[in-house]
């Protein structure tokens with residue numbers, strides 16, 4: 599499976615008859631089977647970039663290559679579950695009945711730690727559990743490419759850490775590319791094979807992390823150094 603490529607992509611919004619360039623000449627390779635993290639301050643254009651890649655929104659200039667052939671899934675900041683469906687039905691929602699692979703779904707439910715909540719309804723779940731269902735739903739769809747827009751930002755520190763580990767675990771067993779938006783530097787360092795710093799609609803810098811996510815120690819000198827570098831990149835000039 600090939601990756602996705604953005605070539606000189608720009609997006610304008612018109613607000614009060616004034617044209618505002620939200621993304622400006624984005625050139626970006628999103629490699630196959632890896633996690634690419636878009637990191638930036640609030641309002642820098644992260645969600646817009648994700649929406650353009652997903653096809654939810656049109657771009658004004660440039661090209662986005664390699665998306666048409668992909669099976670795509672989206673995980674939002676809020677869980678967007680159907681309150682009238684139980685966990686299993688929420689996860690398989692969107693998959694044709696005859697294509698439901700029950701063994702695979704069970705494995706995914708187990709990986710995200712919801713085995714005992716198979717038949718529970720969203721109202722019976724905590725925020726973290728609901729977000730687990732959203733992630734399981736995305737993977738159950740068997741996608742080539744998942745876009746995640748700050749999916750863990752509403753969770754407390756420990757739940758967030760647990761979810762990051764679960765995401766890495768489930769990503770390892772599935773062959774798919776992930777484009778993950780966050781404003782947390784630590785989250786980017788934990789998850790990203792590639793970290794892209796977005797600043798006022800332009801790519802300011804990009805970093806590739808070769809070390810396997812499972813063995814990363816953010817207190818290690820090289821990660822502390824990289825974090826300082828990223829903080830510098832994010833400082834407004």
Ligand SMILES: Nc1ncnc2c1ncn2[C@@H]1O[C@H](COP(=O)(O)OP(=O)(O)OP(=O)(O)O)[C@@H](O)[C@H]1O
Pocket residue numbers: 611612613620638639640641642643644645646647781
């Ligand atoms: N539909 C729209 N119409 C007009 N302006 C928009 C629209 N959507 C986004 N914008 C503007 O585009 C800019 C980037 O928004 P975007 O949501 O992509 O930022 P973001 O980096 O995801 O921010 P956050 O981290 O706060 O979610 C903002 O200035 C926002 O006001």
